[in-house]
Amino acid sequence: MNPPRCCSPFQTQWPGHQPPAKTAFVSTLFNAAAFHDDEFDTCNIPRPAIFERAVNKRKAEYVAGRACAREALELETGISSVPEIGEDRAPIWPAETVGTITHSDGWAAALVASRQHYQGLGIDVETVMSADRAHRLFQEILTPDEQRRHASALEADPGQLLTIIFSLKESLFKALYPIVKRRFYFQHAELIGFDNQGQATLRLLSELSPEWHHGREVDAQFTVFDNRILSLVTIPSGRRPPASSLIDNN
Numbered sequence: 001m002n003p004p005r006c007c008s009p010f011q012t013q014w015p016g017h018q019p020p021a022k023t024a025f026v027s028t029l030f031n032a033a034a035f036h037d038d039e040f041d042t043c044n045i046p047r048p049a050i051f052e053r054a055v056n057k058r059k060a061e062y063v064a065g066r067a068c069a070r071e072a073l074e075l076e077t078g079i080s081s082v083p084e085i086g087e088d089r090a091p092i093w094p095a096e097t098v099g100t101i102t103h104s105d106g107w108a109a110a111l112v113a114s115r116q117h118y119q120g121l122g123i124d125v126e127t128v129m130s131a132d133r134a135h136r137l138f139q140e141i142l143t144p145d146e147q148r149r150h151a152s153a154l155e156a157d158p159g160q161l162l163t164i165i166f167s168l169k170e171s172l173f174k175a176l177y178p179i180v181k182r183r184f185y186f187q188h189a190e191l192i193g194f195d196n197q198g199q200a201t202l203r204l205l206s207e208l209s210p211e212w213h214h215g216r217e218v219d220a221q222f223t224v225f226d227n228r229i230l231s232l233v234t235i236p237s238g239r240r241p242p243a244s245s246l247i248d249n250n
Contacts, residue, residue: 001070001080004043004063006034007108010071016223017198020234022117024075026068027109035060043067048085064108065101072112073097090177100174107228120235122175124167128227134158141166143190143205150191160224164200165191167231168220172202175218175233180208198222202233 003010008029019025035056040047045066051059066082069091074080076097083091083099093099099112100121111123129137138147138154141162147154153161169189177183188206200220207214222231 001043001067003028003071004030004039004067005036006031006039006060007064007067010068012075015225015230016221016232018221020111020113020121020232023111023113023121024072025109025111026071026075027107028064028068029106030060030064030103030108031106032057032060035063039063045070045082046084050085061103061108065103065110068108068110069099069101069112072099072110076112076114098178100171102230104228107226109230111232115237117237118234119237120175120179120233122171122173122233123230124170124174125228125230126163126167126170128163128224128229129159129166131159134162137166138162141169141186143187146190149193160229163229164194164222164231167229168200168202168222168233171220171231171233172218175235176208176212179235180212182208184208192217194222198224200231 011027012025014025043063045063051062070080070082081094083093086092091101096115097112098115098118098121099110100123101110102123102125104125105127107125109123111121113121135158142165150161168191169186172189184206190203190205192201192203194200198221200222202218202220204212204214204216218233220231220233222229
């Protein structure tokens with residue numbers, strides 16, 4: 001289908017260096033000021049009850065994200081469908097697929113794949129925060145070990161580093177929550193290391209399940225584009241070898 005009127009034409013090119021294999025990716029730019037309430041109907045996107053009194057910005061984010069998700073599902077499966085919202089507020093994907101949606105400051109995207117290839121997917125986009133905001137939030141987002149481990153990078157560019165770590169932890173949650181069905185927060189995972197190509201390694205600091213235990217490492221990636229950070233965590237199907245830690249950025 002065509003994108004909503006408040007959105008730009010769909011794009012299917014992954015913005016990062018290494019597009020995830022065997023996935024369908026769709027993104028769009030959207031203008032919340034141009035959103036009209038009839039977009040739910042004209043785009044055949046069911047309107048959840050929680051959006052009856054939502055502001056236009058929130059509605060535009062939802063419509064743009066769901067439109068991307070529908071387009072990605074059609075690319076992956078050949079069937080056009082819109083993920084509904086579950087009781088836990090997470091998207092409900094068709095049984096044979098996994099997916100993830102993100103939106104921030106006029107950009108929305110969705111990533112979809114077959115369960116044959118992935119147990120979980122997580123993407124998150126964030127606008128790079130200011131240094132002032134980073135200084136206010138770093139103790140909430142970073143563990144004490146992260147504060148020591150990444151002290152040099154934090155001093156050199158606090159806004160970018162905090163945004164990268166924030167986004168990576170959001171993607172980790174999106175990828176793992178549908179698997180473990182347990183909520184966890186910023187202090188329950190840490191960034192061990194990352195490199196200049198956007199490869200990163202995260203470590204769990206909480207017992208989420210027998211498989212997803214304290215100390216388990218997870219590979220991730222991120223890219224910087226248009227003053228945004230886009231992060232990605234993929235959980236392949238089947239048994240996988242442990243993630244190999246990248247360099248510590250001291």
